[in-house]
Amino acid sequence: MIFTVGGIKGGSGKSTIATNLTIWLSKQGFDVLLVDADEQETATKFTKWRERVTDGNSGYTATILTGDAVRQQVLKFKSKFDHIVIDTGGRDTTSQRAALFVSDVYIVPFNPRSFDLWTIADVENLVKEVRSIKPKELYAFSILNRADPKGSDNKDSAELLRESEVIKHIGPVIVGRKSFANTASNGLSVIEGNPVDEKAVHEISLLFSKIMSEIDVNFNVKNDV
Template identity: 40%
Template sequence: MIITVGNTKGGVGKTTLAVSLAILRALSGRDVWLIDGDRQGTAQTAISIRSENGVAPGIACATYPDGTTLRAQVQQQADKFDDIIIDAGGRDSTALRAALVLSDVLLVPFAPRSYDVWALEDMAKLVDEARSVRDGLRAVAVLNLADPGNQSTDNAEAAAAVKEVSQFEYLPTPIRRRKAFSNATGAGLSVQELKPTDKKAIDEINELYKYLFNIK
């Protein structure tokens, strides 16, 4: 399966989700390839730290911020891996557009802020374009960096607004703003590997993981 974690809006936590999902997939025994399609290279940095610290399992990672190169490399090497996770976006880039045409699933994280929700209209247009040249792209949106409280008005309003964007399937698996996620990614880890453990963070990413990979 090829999954792209992307958004034309920056600061929505896409790299944290991409790194977390790649590690979880590897922990389950899958041969996974993480591609950093963002010029900032944050995902590649996280995986380099993981490698330097000798954390197993290792994660194959490459950086292709250019869409032409990304497309060619995925087409040439896709058969070598069980799953490919592409971290793309932060802007409307050639890498993001190439990834959409290659992917089975697009995961769009959005934060509970009005301008983040508005940015989903831009992503919706890109989804329409991708679907015009390839069939079967599943586009899903997840509330990320959500307010910790279960009764947050901002969380509820953002979720309701996204449900009105027909191109996306809204996932009822919000990821809340927790220090464990940033601490883990900064060390090249998933929250499952982080010590001390944060059970709430682990439960949240596990729920998202199960939805994406259809795990019961």
């Protein structure tokens, strides 16, 4: 499957979701390609640091692609990898549209109580436009990321996202825990943290498992993740 993590506003934690999804998939035994299509190249910087701390054993392959090259090259890579994860920037760019054209799944993180939520209509229009010209189905999911551990804001935001008839909202909420930043600064995913943040691992693993279930990709999740 080809996954694009994107949106049209920055700061929602797209690279965090993309890198954690990449490593989570690789831990299931899949051969995964991470494509950095974001001009900020956060995923690339993460991967370079990860290669240093893992002695070159990142567990996945990474590359940088921009513009229409995203579509052209990803199609060439598709037969060589089990899954491809594309990290795009927080704008409606040529790179993101090219990624969506070849993707099976579009994951859009939103932050509760933020201007992100106001962009849902624009993201819906982007999805509808891509679907109208795309030769195969595009699943689109919204998720709540960097959320508060408690409070009504998460619920209110989720209810707003569930109103969309174009993008399906899926849980659980990914709480903005320090473990995500701490592990990322060490080139690791949250499932590799030491000490392990059990709540964060549970949330991210359950979210990814639900997405796989929605798109009918079945496999056994290892006990250690």
